[in-house]
Amino acid sequence: xxxxxxxxxxxxxxxxxxxxxxxxxxxxxxxxxxxxxxxxxxxxxxxxxxxxxxxxxxxxxxxxxxxxxxxxxxxxxxxxxxxxxxxxxxxxxxxxxxxxxxxxxxxxxxxxxxxxxxxxxxxxxxxxxxxxxxxxxxxxxxxxxxxxxxxxxxxxxxxxxxxxxxxxxxxxxxxxxxxxxxxxxxxxxxxxxxxxxxxxxxxxxxxxxxxxxxxxxxxxxxxxxxxxxxxxxxxxxxxxxxxxxxxxxxxxxxxxxxxxxxxxxxxxxxxxxxxxxxxxxxxxxxxxxxxxxxxxxxxxxxxxxxxxxxxxxxxxxxxxxxxxxxxxxxxxxxxxxxxxxxxxxxxxxxxxxxxxxxxxxxxxxxxxxxxxxxxxxxxxxxxxxxxxxxxxxxxxxxxxxx
Amino acid sequence: xxxxxxxxxxxxxxxxxxxxxxxxxxxxxxxxxxxxxxxxxxxxxxxxxxxxxxxxxxxxxxxxxxxxxxxxxxxxxxxxxxxxxxxxxxxxxxxxxxxxxxxxxxxxxxxxxxxxxxxxxxxxxxxxxxxxxxxxxxxxxxxxxxxxxxxxxxxxxxxxxxxxxxxxxxxxxxxxxxxxxxxxxxxxxxxxxxxxxxxxxxxxxxxxxxxxxxxxxxxxxxxxxxxxxxxxxxxxxxxxxxxxxxxxxxxxxxxxxxxxxxxxxxxxxxxxxxxxxxxxxx
Numbered sequence: 001x002x003x004x005x006x007x008x009x010x011x012x013x014x015x016x017x018x019x020x021x022x023x024x025x026x027x028x029x030x031x032x033x034x035x036x037x038x039x040x041x042x043x044x045x046x047x048x049x050x051x052x053x054x055x056x057x058x059x060x061x062x063x064x065x066x067x068x069x070x071x072x073x074x075x076x077x078x079x080x081x082x083x084x085x086x087x088x089x090x091x092x093x094x095x096x097x098x099x100x101x102x103x104x105x106x107x108x109x110x111x112x113x114x115x116x117x118x119x120x121x122x123x124x125x126x127x128x129x130x131x132x133x134x135x136x137x138x139x140x141x142x143x144x145x146x147x148x149x150x151x152x153x154x155x156x157x158x159x160x161x162x163x164x165x166x167x168x169x170x171x172x173x174x175x176x177x178x179x180x181x182x183x184x185x186x187x188x189x190x191x192x193x194x195x196x197x198x199x200x201x202x203x204x205x206x207x208x209x210x211x212x213x214x215x216x217x218x219x220x221x222x223x224x225x226x227x228x229x230x231x232x233x234x235x236x237x238x239x240x241x242x243x244x245x246x247x248x249x250x251x252x253x254x255x256x257x258x259x260x261x262x263x264x265x266x267x268x269x270x271x272x273x274x275x276x277x278x279x280x281x282x283x284x285x286x287x288x289x290x291x292x293x294x295x296x297x298x299x300x301x302x303x304x305x306x307x308x309x310x311x312x313x314x315x316x317x318x319x320x321x322x323x324x325x326x327x328x329x330x331x332x333x334x335x336x337x338x339x340x341x342x343x344x345x346x347x348x349x350x351x352x353x354x355x356x357x358x359x360x361x362x363x364x365x366x367x368x369x370x371x372x373x374x375x376x377x378x379x380x381x382x383x384x385x386x387x388x389x390x391x392x393x394x395x396x397x398x399x400x401x402x
Numbered sequence: 403x404x405x406x407x408x409x410x411x412x413x414x415x416x417x418x419x420x421x422x423x424x425x426x427x428x429x430x431x432x433x434x435x436x437x438x439x440x441x442x443x444x445x446x447x448x449x450x451x452x453x454x455x456x457x458x459x460x461x462x463x464x465x466x467x468x469x470x471x472x473x474x475x476x477x478x479x480x481x482x483x484x485x486x487x488x489x490x491x492x493x494x495x496x497x498x499x500x501x502x503x504x505x506x507x508x509x510x511x512x513x514x515x516x517x518x519x520x521x522x523x524x525x526x527x528x529x530x531x532x533x534x535x536x537x538x539x540x541x542x543x544x545x546x547x548x549x550x551x552x553x554x555x556x557x558x559x560x561x562x563x564x565x566x567x568x569x570x571x572x573x574x575x576x577x578x579x580x581x582x583x584x585x586x587x588x589x590x591x592x593x594x595x596x597x598x599x600x601x602x603x604x605x606x607x608x609x610x611x612x613x614x615x616x617x618x619x620x621x622x623x624x625x626x627x628x629x630x631x632x633x634x635x636x637x638x639x640x641x642x643x644x645x646x647x648x649x650x651x652x653x654x655x656x657x658x659x660x661x662x663x664x665x666x667x668x669x670x671x672x673x674x675x676x677x678x679x680x681x682x683x684x
Contacts, residue, residue, distance in 0.1 A: 102594035116603075116607070131603070
């Protein structure tokens with residue numbers, strides 16, 4: 001179900017928005033409007049948000065993304081267009097309905113946390129409940145519950161200035177969660193945090209999202225962040241929507257040169273998976289092969305280990321050069337005893353980070369298999385290193401095999 | 403060529419006539435008010451004078467110690483003992499009471515007015531120039547019309563003091579509320595606060611250190627005005643100074659002057675940090 005529908009939303013700042021709208025309809029550019037004393041916030045923006053979706057709105061500063069977000073809870077009043085939350089057009093609601101929307105249905109997390117300096121952590125978290133008129137005991141319980149959710153147990157009585165940035169934003173998040181609204185608006189919520197903490201927060205947000213099934217609109221100027229957390233991404237430029245799609249859609253089919261430029265700078269290391277990194281396994285052994293045959297195959301292409309597969313390409317395991325060497329000297333006839341069957345394998349969707357981790361422990365090539373253990377290809381060290389070196393590298397002949 | 407003589411504008415006459423008319427018709431209200439305030443002042447003065455000075459000194463020292471620490475408390479103790487020794491105790495009590503009452507009235511008027519001016523640009527367009535007028539007008543001038551309305555003595559003195567000392571409270575209330583960070587206001591709105599909730603739970607508490615700085619200034623201005631108001635019979639330490647001027651007794655004048663300085667220092671130091679609780683440094 002679509003929980004938020006934004007239809008042809010336009011916001012113009014300035015003393016005479018109607019006049020600005022007329023100029024806009026006459027086809028004037030943002031610059032021309034600015035000269036006439038109107039600041040263009042957003043122009044004719046339409047999109048829908050599915051229930052339980054994490055939608056990222058992304059764009060550079062001045063692209064109108066914050067203006068757009070603030071229209072959802074009417075912190076900005078749109079000049080034209082509709083925003084339907086649930087089945088209610090918020091641009092037409094009364095003062096009471098608006099208060100109710102802000103208190104119970106939509107809550108917000110701010111870039112610079114916006115915590116009240118004179119209140120303890122628990123009283124900050126309880127703020128939304130307090131304005132609803134909920135009694136002190138209940139709001140304290142609910143605030144503490146929200147603090148546990150964000151991992152800030154035992155910090156109830158601290159004051160915001162005693163907390164680090166990451167912890168302050170956890171308080172901000174807890175404040176938004178405490179009111180148990182279905183919709184969360186997050187305005188550059190992690191942008192003020194340093195990268196490591198930001199990454200933790202992104203992951204925690206993702207896991208909270210899975211647990212609590214909130215609908216989240218998340219604003220960021222950082223494409224990496226957008227790709228990391230967003231189910232879908234709305235890309236904005238100069239107040240207009242440039243492209244809406246999943247990360248893959250945006251990376252693979254940038255709508256125009258503007259999106260393409262964005263995408264070129266993206267850190268793709270977390271987008272790279274075993275599938276995109278793997279190469280064909282040129283030489284493999286079969287369980288029926290004798291040690292001499294396998295040894296010859298390996299010395300020809302100077303492998304230190306070889307994968308053993310059945311005729312139907314089901315992976316059995318791998319054999320190392322040292323083991324084969326010994327077997328030949330002992331005059332063995334079969335390699336079945338030599339096969340290491342517990343060698344690690346990758347699934348096509350295994351991300352690069354995990355591959356790097358496995359590589360540190362396993363000195364040989366890593367086989368990529370499908371769910372029926374059919375060998376699809378191998379990921380080699382050379383391939384990973386060159387992919388990291390040029391993050392959008394195309395596979396070349398040079399790094400086909402190691 | 404002769405420059406035509408323009409007759410002097412009857413500004414003074416106009417003000418006098420207006421004040422006379424106001425006095426004739428409204429003085430019964432102001433006189434009534436005067437009775438209430440003077441009863442209040444006398445009540446507090448006789449209450450404080452009934453206590454032996456050493457009891458009061460201990461109370462003050464304990465309060466100052468609680469508010470700002472032992473150094474200021476120790477200095478306050480020494481200062482107050484000196485006042486007692488110089489036989490200026492009852493004058494000090496009178497002056498202190500006037501400062502207390504004036505400050506109280508100033509805050510009761512200034513805080514709501516400051517809040518209104520901060521929230522409404524229309525109010526602030528009227529209030530701000532008025533404040534400039536009130537503060538730049540020489541303070542003595544207020545004393546003259548105060549007499550017909552409130553009679554000679556402490557009440558006129560405190561009314562003139564209020565006029566003179568209220569502006570900082572108003573100004574800094576406006577400043578404090580206007581400087582509440584924008585994102586805190588947004589957060590208050592985003593969680594569905596009403597205007598009243600936003601004011602009471604966000605704007606006023608966040609502005610409190612600034613507002614208290616204004617109140618501190620009001621206290622100091624009250625003290626200086628209460629001394630000047632001795633000219634219309636306010637008594638107290640100012641009265642001692644006034645006597646010394648008339649009798650040309652510099653020694654006595656300095657004694658009373660030092661007493662005023664001591665009182666000022668105690669009031670200033672002990673109110674400076676109110677509202678600047680641990681959370682103020684952000």
